[in-house]
Amino acid sequence: MAAAAEILCIGTELLLGNITNGNARWIAEQLASLGIPHQRQLVLGDNRERLIAEFRAAPERCRVLITTGGLGPTPDDLTTEALAAAFDTPLVENQQVWADIQAKLSARGRSCSPSNRRQALIPQGAQVLPNPTGTAPGVIWTPRPDFTVLTFPGVPSEMRAMWLATAAPWLREAGLASGVFASRMLQFWGVSESALAEQMADLLQQSNPTVAPYAGAGEVKLRITARAKTSEGAEQLLQPVEAEIRSRTGVCCFGCDGDSLASVVLEQLRQRGETLAVAESCTGGGLGAALAAVPGASDVFLGGVIAYANSVKQGLLGVPSALLEVHGAVSDPVAQAMAEGVRRATGADWALAITGVAGPGGGSAEKPVGLVHLAVAGPAGCSSEGVRFSPSRGRDWIQTLSAGEALNRLRLQLA
Amino acid sequence: MAAAAEILCIGTELLLGNITNGNARWIAEQLASLGIPHQRQLVLGDNRERLIAEFRAAPERCRVLITTGGLGPTPDDLTTEALAAAFDTPLVENQQVWADIQAKLSARGRSCSPSNRRQALIPQGAQVLPNPTGTAPGVIWTPRPDFTVLTFPGVPSEMRAMWLATAAPWLREAGLASGVFASRMLQFWGVSESALAEQMADLLQQSNPTVAPYAGAGEVKLRITARAKTSEGAEQLLQPVEAEIRSRTGVCCFGCDGDSLASVVLEQLRQRGETLAVAESCTGGGLGAALAAVPGASDVFLGGVIAYANSVKQGLLGVPSALLEVHGAVSDPVAQAMAEGVRRATGADWALAITGVAGPGGGSAEKPVGLVHLAVAGPAGCSSEGVRFSPSRGRDWIQTLSAGEALNRLRLQLA
Structure with a gap:
């Protein structure tokens, strides 16, 4: 019997190692959560003959082929053309797609070129897989009995939006899953993936629900997936597995599914009717950006100061120069003065401050790369602590972990 | 003719989307730098029959097959066993490998289990590909004329060490490279991928050097790849292709390879001995974070103010309340007052300000989601402009494009 699904990622940039194939992983996760097994992921370059050969062979192996890439306007975007050729089907211009492309380009103040018009061609008989955000739509096409291909662009944000809006509902209806699935992604901060896996060793062995760990940038996740005849x-x-995990992990579990540390903290403060400001040195705005990434943050998040230079710490936050001279910028007294300073300057109820050595330069024996001091100031006072992140993962990692750690400290105080 | 190389990554965790396939990207980059073309990357799960079928088919398609994963001691580690079975060859215990495994486990204070002894089995006639850091060695094996397989563990650090120590020298000697490659990635802002591709239509057709376009978040890239007998x-x-592209695109081309808009602007200012501050409303710190992402930013970037709430625009940046009332926060007068205010407050030579509607809420007929006002203040005065980004790509995208657009405006003023 043919397998349910396969993933084919198309793009010479993948073969050249220019980019990591994050799309394959994301789609694999989605398929798993839909309960649709797949046995094979393939990457091919922008080569017409090899694509045609692969498309022709696919119906023997799988019922659904999911492709990414090769839908753009340039000559090396060959997916749709090769697909039509593989199944001896003409390409026809879809008027609605062409009108949509023109409207999108004109909204961006750009003119339409002949190459954009190519993107309106789809194989005769194929259904359009709408792209709400970009110009390139995909198709849902069944060129052979029991074989459907779904095409997506390679741009991850467009692919994901199209998947969630159209492909996932289609796949749910397609009867490829062996039952109905419910899943929940629990999110953790302050515990390593391996420690969490050991704590959950018995649950990781279970077959229904399954529990699988994932590591992110600082946060760790556990996905619980249950299969039954009905969604109820x-x-x-x-539910009992989720309750068991939450009871074993306590405050380490900060949320589930679409939550982020920032969204959880904003919601905690919203419930209290309180506001937040930030003072950032080594993160340079990354903590503020994490808060501003949450839609509707403005009723809680007031803003703050990016105090990258010491002169800004002094001028805008009122950090005394004596503190900077005696303790250095990366110290508890300066972190606390920053938090109190920004709380005063903005009138916020709460403030977070971060000062550290993100590297790769600027470290010393006493204050190595990865040392970060975090302060939380609130109505009842101010506290701070120095944390050492491993320098081995680089500047970005240290900046991301610092912002997450600061948010987590406030979360625990508000809990 | 068979292609030079293929990559086969083995592991059910890849099919479940538990981990990203970073090994495929790393090996692809290594192959490209060795000048060895490859046309195909495949991922399969830990399934004996599918692995055997794939190993049997490989010699028809490629001269070298590189595998990762499936070399561990557990029952689902099947690579070596399937490989021997595919070519009807017995497995034999390699005494030196077994001694090495015992020594390594004993050095870690662990005892040897029968499953560890499985790792000492290799196909008869295969050469060991030593693993300096882990217990599982790989093999270099030529089971058919003109077909060699190299096996690696899935652990990235072990795979990389084995590649660099043994596989890369072997591949260099194997005569698979069709010359030496040089490549450059040129980066653009302010031009769409399709417009750039049309402007370069003749160059995209060339075969040596090849020119290929890539789209990012706002920036667009062109990769030039040249092949010759020597690197010179x-x-x-x-060089002439790069010069031609630069001359056609003018100021749209902002850099190459590892450059970012932020790194280019920081370098422009560094050359002038000047400093920069930011005032951010709807980006909430994202512009500052982009600048702070560049190592060594601190000699130019002083910091700034995240003026998310109007009260912070007034309090820390001195934006007059009358301006906010008459023009609204998203307007040229307020953007300019923010830029001038942060320039004054920090003493920076230059300042960038961003105020806009990132959505999804907060838009109106007059000031829709995606409308962003950007200001640049410098020694000679202040200017600003309203820009409309498409709301269809969402909040993150509007925030990212706003930060890039602000940096690009300063870049053009400094050019």
């Missing part, structure tokens, strides 16, 4: 049945299987 | 020869082929 799946949810009933899921 | 490749560089000589590359």
Whole structure:
């Protein structure tokens, strides 16, 4: 029997190692959560003959082929053309797609070129897989009985939006899954993936619900997936496992599914009717950006000061120069003065401050790369602590972990 | 003719989307730098029959097959066993490998289990590919004329060490490279991928050097890749094409390879001995974070103010409340007052300000989601402009494009 699904990622940039194939992983996760097994992921370059050969061979192996890439306007975007050729089907211009492309380009103040018009061609008989955000739509096409291909652009944000809006509902209806699935992604901060896996060793062995760990940038996740005949049945299987995990992990579990540390902290403060400001040195705005990434942050997040230079720490936050001279910028007294300073300057109820050595330069024996001091100031006072992140993962990693750690400290104080 | 190389990554965790396939990207980059073309990357799960089928088919398609994963001691580690079975060859215990495994486990204070002894089995006639850091060695094996397989563990650090120590020298000697490659990635802002591709239509058709376009978040890229007998020869082929592209695109081309808009602007200012501050509303710190992402930013970037709330615009930046009332926060007068205010407050030579509607809420007919006002203040005065980004790509995208657009405006003023 043919397998349910396969993933084919198309792009010479993948073969050249220019980019990591994050799309394959994301789609694999989605398929797993839909309960649709897949056995094979393939990467091919922008080569017409090899694509045609692969498309022709696919129906023997799988019922659904999911492709990414090769839908753009340039001559090396060959997916749609090769697909039509593989199944001896003409390409026809879809008027609605062409009108949509023109409208999108004109909204961006750009003129339409002949190459954009190519993007409106789809194989005769194919259904359009709408792209709400970009110009290139995909198709859902069944060129052979029991074989459907779904095409997506390679741009991850467009692919994901199209998947969630159209492909996932289609796949759910397609009867490829062996049952109905319910899943929940629990999110953790302050515990390593391996420690969490050991704590959950018995649950990781279970087959229904399954529990699988994922590591992110600082946060760790556990996905619980339950299968049953009905979604109520799946949810009933899921709940006791979720409760068990939450009870074993306590405050380490900060949320689930679409939550982020920033969204959780904003919601905690919203419930209290309180506001937040930030003072950032080594993160340079990354903590503020994490808060501003959450839609509707403005009723809680007031803003703050990026105090990258010491002169800004003094001028805008009122950090005394004596503190900087005696303790250095990366110290508890300066972190506390920054937090108190920004709380005073903005009138916020709460303030977070970060000062550290993100590297790769600027470290010393006493204050090595990865040393970060974090302060939380609130109505009842101010506290701070020095944390050492491993320098081995680089500047970005230290900046991301610092912002997350600061948010987590406030979360625990507000809990 | 068979292609030079293929990559086969083995592991059910890849199919489940538990981990990203970073090994494929790393090996692809290594192959490209060795000048060895490859046309195909495949991922399969830990399944004996599918692995055997793939190993049997490989010699028809490629001269070298590189595998990762499936070399560990557990029952689902099947690579070596499937490989021997595919070519009807017995597995034999390699005494030196077994001694090495015992020594390594004993050095870690662990005892040897029968499953560890499985790792000492290799196909008869295969050469060991030593693993300096882990217990699982790989093999270099030529089971058919003109077909060699190299196996690596899935652990990235072990795979990389084995590649660099043994596989890369072997591949260099194997005569698979079709010359030496040189490549350059040129980066653009303010031009769409399709417009750039049309402007370069003739160059995109060339075969040596090749020119290929890539789209990022706002920035667009062109990769030039030249092949020659020597690296000097490749560089000589590359240079005139790079010069031609730069002359056609003018100021749209902001840099190459590892450059970012932020790194280019920081370097422009560094050359002038001048400093920069930011005032951010709707980006909430994202512009500052982009600048702070560049190592060594601190000699130019002083910091600034995240003026998310109007009260912070007034309090820390001195934006007059009358301006906010008459023009609204998203307007040229307020953007300019923010830029001038942060320039004054920090003493920076230059300042960038961003105020806009990132959405999804907060838009109106007059000031829709995606409208952003950007200001640049410098020694000679202040200017600003309203820009409309498409709301269809969402909040993150509007924030990222706003930060890039602000940096690009300063870049053009400094050019």
